[in-house]
Amino acid sequence: MTQTSASAANWKAKPIISTQTILIVLAVLITLGASAERMKLDTFFEQATQFAGQMVGLNETSQIGASLQRITGEMFPLAISEQTPVSDIPDFDQNELPLFSSLEIQSREISRLNPDTLQLETLKEEDAVLIEHFGYLFFLMEKMLETVEIGVWATLFAVLVSVPLAILGSQNFAPHRAIYLLIRSAVSFLRAMPELISALFLVLCFGFGPVAGILALGLHGVGFLGKFFAEEIETSDPKPQEALKALGASPLTILRLGVFPQILPALLGLSIYILDRNIRMATVVGLVGAGGIGQELRGRYDLFEYDRVGTALLLIFVVILALDLASAQIRKRVT
Amino acid sequence: MTASAASAIPDATSQQTKHLNDHRLSFTGLSVRYDRGPTILQNLNLSLAPGEFTVLLGASGSGKTTLIKTAVGLIRPASGMISLNGSVLSGKRPKQLRSKLSMIHQDFGLSPRLSVIQNVMAGVAAETNLFRVMLQAYPRTIQRRAIERLVDVDLSPEHFDRRARDLSGGQKQRVGIARALMRDPEFLLADEPIASLDPMTADRVMTLLKQLGRQRGIGVLCSLHQIEIARQFSDRIVGMRHGKIVFDGAPKDLSAKALEKIFGAPPSPVEMLSSQTGALS
Numbered sequence: 001m002t003q004t005s006a007s008a009a010n011w012k013a014k015p016i017i018s019t020q021t022i023l024i025v026l027a028v029l030i031t032l033g034a035s036a037e038r039m040k041l042d043t044f045f046e047q048a049t050q051f052a053g054q055m056v057g058l059n060e061t062s063q064i065g066a067s068l069q070r071i072t073g074e075m076f077p078l079a080i081s082e083q084t085p086v087s088d089i090p091d092f093d094q095n096e097l098p099l100f101s102s103l104e105i106q107s108r109e110i111s112r113l114n115p116d117t118l119q120l121e122t123l124k125e126e127d128a129v130l131i132e133h134f135g136y137l138f139f140l141m142e143k144m145l146e147t148v149e150i151g152v153w154a155t156l157f158a159v160l161v162s163v164p165l166a167i168l169g170s171q172n173f174a175p176h177r178a179i180y181l182l183i184r185s186a187v188s189f190l191r192a193m194p195e196l197i198s199a200l201f202l203v204l205c206f207g208f209g210p211v212a213g214i215l216a217l218g219l220h221g222v223g224f225l226g227k228f229f230a231e232e233i234e235t236s237d238p239k240p241q242e243a244l245k246a247l248g249a250s251p252l253t254i255l256r257l258g259v260f261p262q263i264l265p266a267l268l269g270l271s272i273y274i275l276d277r278n279i280r281m282a283t284v285v286g287l288v289g290a291g292g293i294g295q296e297l298r299g300r301y302d303l304f305e306y307d308r309v310g311t312a313l314l315l316i317f318v319v320i321l322a323l324d325l326a327s328a329q330i331r332k333r334v335t
Numbered sequence: 336m337t338a339s340a341a342s343a344i345p346d347a348t349s350q351q352t353k354h355l356n357d358h359r360l361s362f363t364g365l366s367v368r369y370d371r372g373p374t375i376l377q378n379l380n381l382s383l384a385p386g387e388f389t390v391l392l393g394a395s396g397s398g399k400t401t402l403i404k405t406a407v408g409l410i411r412p413a414s415g416m417i418s419l420n421g422s423v424l425s426g427k428r429p430k431q432l433r434s435k436l437s438m439i440h441q442d443f444g445l446s447p448r449l450s451v452i453q454n455v456m457a458g459v460a461a462e463t464n465l466f467r468v469m470l471q472a473y474p475r476t477i478q479r480r481a482i483e484r485l486v487d488v489d490l491s492p493e494h495f496d497r498r499a500r501d502l503s504g505g506q507k508q509r510v511g512i513a514r515a516l517m518r519d520p521e522f523l524l525a526d527e528p529i530a531s532l533d534p535m536t537a538d539r540v541m542t543l544l545k546q547l548g549r550q551r552g553i554g555v556l557c558s559l560h561q562i563e564i565a566r567q568f569s570d571r572i573v574g575m576r577h578g579k580i581v582f583d584g585a586p587k588d589l590s591a592k593a594l595e596k597i598f599g600a601p602p603s604p605v606e607m608l609s610s611q612t613g614a615l616s
Contacts, residue, residue, distance in 0.1 A: 237447075239440065239442050239443075239444050240444055240445060240446040240447070242409060242440075242444060243438070243440050243443075243444025243445070243511075243514075244444075244457060244460070245409060246404075246407040246408070246409050246438045246440075246444075247437070247438075247457070247458060247460065247461055247514075247518070248408070248433055248434060248461035248462075249457075249460050249461045250461065250465070252465060252469070253460045253461065253465065253468050256468060256469050256471075257446055257449065257453075257457050257460060257468070258446055261446050261447075261448040261449050262446065262447065262448055264448070
């Protein structure tokens with residue numbers, strides 16, 4: 001028997017499950033277990049089991065079930081109309097009612113202490129109320145439009161700031177390596193900063209309203225577009241650039257003739273993606289007071305007016321869905 | 336200057352011979368090396384005459400492209416100098432002299448999404464007001480000149496507004512030539528202008544280059560690796576190998592021995608074949 005065949009005879013296949021594997025799996029399980037306790041996942045399982053029990057009729061109530069019931073109960077029917085007492089409307093003209101509205105006499109009971117008899121008595125008061133049947137929906141649509149406008153302005157801001165930043169922050173066109181590094185790190189910082197947090201601070205600086213939202217989303221957009229535009233410039237075909245350089249063209253001319261025509265579809269696609277994202281995020285930054293439908297939603301949520309919250313959520317859902325479809329279509333066309 | 340020469344075709348040749356000595360593109364002791372890398376060109380001396388069609392023949396990696404790119408200022412030489420009509424080009428890069436040299440590229444170097452006419456007008460972008468270039472609003476004279484050049488390279492007007500990427504390879508190279516002619520160069524430096532074209536188209540492009548050079552009294556330096564095409568079109572062949580000139584003479588002097596000097600071993604059957612069909616990519 002030769003030496004090779006002897007060692008071949010002694011060769012053993014590696015065990016499928018080695019001690020090392022078992023130790024690693026154990027360590028992972030212990031870590032996950034410890035983390036699950038910190039995350040209070042046990043409470044979640046308890047609640048979920050209760051809820052499942054209620055669904056199949058094992059127990060009468062559960063915390064999740066009760067909350068869901070309360071919220072959905074208050075959310076539906078959704079609030080679409082708006083009621084305003086006529087006495088609150090200055091210069092009210094009964095003969096010229098707004099579109100889709102009607103007048104209604106509502107009676108309400110008021111308890112009051114009668115100064116003569118010193119007894120509580122109930123009085124009936126009648127109020128004329130203007131009911132605008134789609135009033136709240138129209139109001140929300142106007143707020144939604146504001147949100148879309150915030151997204152559009154933020155995108156415009158981001159694109160306009162990003163293009164020069166991307167040129168100075170691209171390896172092939174940066175006038176100096178220090179400028180390249182400075183711009184790239186500034187852009188990274190903007191990207192790393194969550195827009196909700198920057199919106200909080202911008203609301204402190206600029207007050208409640210759309211401007212804080214536009215700046216928060218715009219700066220975050222610069223973080224994205226500054227990086228992506230620069231990468232497009234860096235990876236664009238060098239051949240036309242070299243040809244222009246051989247003709248003695250300046251860097252600006254090379255950018256105008258040799259780079260931007262080629263990367264324009266990509267830039268448009270990225271900008272539309274950011275526009276789509278900005279409109280979605282504009283609803284979120286509204287929650288911290290930066291204008292639009294988000295701000296309205298937050299206000300109604302704080303007042304426990306879930307029927308109005310529900311209408312706002314539905315409207316947001318419809319608009320985002322339409323936007324998603326539209327942006328996918330447009331991006332398919334330009335690229 | 337060359338425009339007037341072009342309009343006076345009959346006596347162009349007599350003018351050439353008259354100015355033969357001062358209207359020359361010369362490379363003297365030219366060396367190019369990459370940072371800490373190998374030397375690409377070694378102490379190269381070459382002088383080109385106006386109106387002459389010179390083919391730079393050599394295998395890939397022999398330094399043909401480097402020589403052309405150095406001439407137009409894309410590569411900075413380590414030492415030596417380039418002069419045109421006795422004035423030095425290297426160093427501070429005098430723009431006016433540089434504009435007497437135009438390059439034609441192997442892969443055409445066109446901006447694919449710009450129109451043909453925009454690509455041609457880019458030939459004088461460096462000499463045009465930056466604001467006009469940014470807005471792509473060239474003066475009328477430049478537009479007219481671009482149209483003239485496109486007619487010179489036999490491109491019909493229906494192509495002028497098309498995007499460069501929608502043209503065929505041969506048409507693209509015609510646009511490349513028209514762009515190179517925009518600045519009325521004294522020398523055209525063509526870097527493997529037919530490498531990505533089929534044999535028929537290649538033949539037409541070479542004929543056009545030769546014809547334009549002769550009509551306008553432009554000196555052409557055209558790098559090639561196809562021996563037969565070099566023989567067919569050139570007035571003079573300069574053979575390069577490993578960054579040095581190893582042959583310089585008339586096409587008829589290009590013997591088997593000379594070819595061995597240029598390509599190392601005798602040309603392989605593949606090279607022979609490709610030189611006959613005219614395409615090797």
